[in-house]
Amino acid sequence: MDEMLFVGPTGRRVPAVTAEEMRAVDRVAVEEVGLDLPRMMEHAGRGLAEAVLDRRENGPVTILASNGGNGGGGLACARHLANRDLPVRIVLDRDPADIDGVTAEQLRILKATDVPIETGGGGSSFDVDAPLDGVVVDALIGYGLSGAPRGPVAELVDAASDAAGTVVSLDVPSGVDATTGEAPGAAVDPDLIATLALPKTGLAAVSGDLLLVDLSIPATVYDRVGVEYEAPFGDEFAVPLSRA
Numbered sequence: 001m002d003e004m005l006f007v008g009p010t011g012r013r014v015p016a017v018t019a020e021e022m023r024a025v026d027r028v029a030v031e032e033v034g035l036d037l038p039r040m041m042e043h044a045g046r047g048l049a050e051a052v053l054d055r056r057e058n059g060p061v062t063i064l065a066s067n068g069g070n071g072g073g074g075l076a077c078a079r080h081l082a083n084r085d086l087p088v089r090i091v092l093d094r095d096p097a098d099i100d101g102v103t104a105e106q107l108r109i110l111k112a113t114d115v116p117i118e119t120g121g122g123g124s125s126f127d128v129d130a131p132l133d134g135v136v137v138d139a140l141i142g143y144g145l146s147g148a149p150r151g152p153v154a155e156l157v158d159a160a161s162d163a164a165g166t167v168v169s170l171d172v173p174s175g176v177d178a179t180t181g182e183a184p185g186a187a188v189d190p191d192l193i194a195t196l197a198l199p200k201t202g203l204a205a206v207s208g209d210l211l212l213v214d215l216s217i218p219a220t221v222y223d224r225v226g227v228e229y230e231a232p233f234g235d236e237f238a239v240p241l242s243r244a
């Protein structure tokens with residue numbers, strides 16, 4: 001854990017975690033405590049949807065998603081927004097048949113709805129070169145970034161970067177290393193970052209407003225991984241953060 005990087009709404013220090021520490025938090029939550037990934041992902045998706053509703057503009061909401069936990073949170077968000085009659089569409093970095101794990105569970109629910117699901121990177125109706133209007137939700141990559149964005153993900157990162165309207169990133173701007181804040185290649189430059197459970201150390205080095213979204217992780221999980229934790233949420237389920 002790092003020195004003081006973030007401050008919550010009451011002026012209280014909020015600890016930041018590296019990607020490795022957050023992975024450890026996830027592992028303990030799932031394996032020792034039984035707070036499984038689908039449960040956490042539902043909180044992520046709802047918190048993200050509330051952030052989008054707060055910043056909503058006229059026009060569609062485009063949700064860019066890949067195959068990991070970050071994409072799954074984006075898909076859960078899509079469901080909440082579509083349930084509120086927002087014009088939502090999903091753009092995946094790959095064929096829907098190639099989405100797996102918990103993210104595929106989220107996708108399965110959306111397939112039962114009339115939310116359009118497109119595939120970026122050529123060979124589909126989605127034109128990666130057409131400017132995105134309305135709100136863009138960046139749920140491509142979170143703390144699982146490995147190297148510079150490649151292939152269709154890189155094209156979607158560029159599309160988000162060129163978007164005229166508000167861009168909201170889930171957890172970490174895609175392309176940014178969650179621990180260092182460095183971008184090994186192209187990266188999204190969001191207006192707002194809805195980061196999950198605790199801020200990631202790298203977020204101190206990037207721009208964009210910060211919102212911390214509760215995943216309902218009990219304090220014992222942080223104790224077990226040695227993260228010094230004081231619940232930052234008070235009576236809320238999401239709180240704004242400032243960089244210290």
Ligand SMILES: NC(=O)C1=CN([C@@H]2O[C@H](COP(=O)(O)OP(=O)(O)OC[C@H]3O[C@@H](n4cnc5c(N)ncnc54)[C@H](O)[C@@H]3O)[C@@H](O)[C@H]2O)[C@@H](O)CC1
Pocket residue numbers: 022025026037040041044066067068069070071072073140141142143144145146147148149150151153154170171172196197215
């Ligand atoms: N407790 C938590 O922290 C939770 C985290 N969740 C989310 O899950 C994320 C972590 O999930 P994962 O570990 O699955 O990882 P990510 O979803 O961050 O990233 C994995 C995806 O990114 C792609 N990818 C990685 N580097 C790439 C590159 N250079 N070029 C192209 N594609 C690349 C992978 O192919 C894969 O599809 C978090 O950031 C968060 O958003 C939520 O799902 C719920 C629980």
Ligand SMILES: [K+]
Pocket residue numbers: 070138139140141142169170171172173174
């Ligand atoms: K992201």
